[in-house]
Amino acid sequence: DAGVTQSPTHLIKTRGQQVTLRCSPKSGHDTVSWYQQALGQGPQFIFQYYEEEERQRGNFPDRFSGHQFPNYSSELNVNALWLGDSALYLCASSLVVTGHYGYTFGSGTRLTVV
Amino acid sequence: AQSVTQLDSQVPVFEEAPVELRCNYSSSVSVYLFWYVQYPNQGLQLLLKYLSGSTLVKGINGFEAEFNKSQTSFHLRKPSVHISDTAEYFCAVSEGSGGGADGLTFGKGTHLIIQP
Numbered sequence: 465d466a467g468v469t470q471s472p473t474h475l476i477k478t479r480g481q482q483v484t485l486r487c488s489p490k491s492g493h494d495t496v497s498w499y500q501q502a503l504g505q506g507p508q509f510i511f512q513y514y515e516e517e518e519r520q521r522g523n524f525p526d527r528f529s530g531h532q533f534p535n536y537s538s539e540l541n542v543n544a545l546w547l548g549d550s551a552l553y554l555c556a557s558s559l560v561v562t563g564h565y566g567y568t569f570g571s572g573t574r575l576t577v578v
Numbered sequence: 579a580q581s582v583t584q585l586d587s588q589v590p591v592f593e594e595a596p597v598e599l600r601c602n603y604s605s606s607v608s609v610y611l612f613w614y615v616q617y618p619n620q621g622l623q624l625l626l627k628y629l630s631g632s633t634l635v636k637g638i639n640g641f642e643a644e645f646n647k648s649q650t651s652f653h654l655r656k657p658s659v660h661i662s663d664t665a666e667y668f669c670a671v672s673e674g675s676g677g678g679a680d681g682l683t684f685g686k687g688t689h690l691i692i693q694p
Binding site for chain 1: 623680
């Protein structure tokens, strides 16, 4: 049973560019949440998607946007990248009935902004 | 707003010794509490969670934690650690009012270092 798959695993971007990160949820899961983990910090909640809509959002600017597709996979888009966006981006899938009580995390995408 | 404080950024312990990783939280309402482990270059794995009921929670890999409402703490313990327990440990809290839609608030993590 495949777990959560994230791509790419590593990415280097230049300041001002845009980036798209991808997440395939665990089989059977219908909800995807995204977290940003800066070096030496705990993960911070960006947003959660269910039924192709943003359900809840953390304290992140509008430069961070997302999308969920009918097959429950999800994308995280970040516009106008700046150095502070360098981090490990984690995707967590779950069932809507369990939410964050039943997260399965992916291994993350390491984004470096130069 | 809720917050989580992990009091130790790093805890060195000898193999087969007991360990306690400390976590305190701040919230104005009832909370749900979690401990996650992160091995190098991997995502987070749930060790255990407290949603309700018994304040002593048992998790995977021999870990347990005790919810103490009066001290707003949720310390993680293991009676005997192994080299394989070397990892980063995160405490997290949720106020639960969002029905699971709201995200978890994580602490900054504690690096558990097992010395042979």
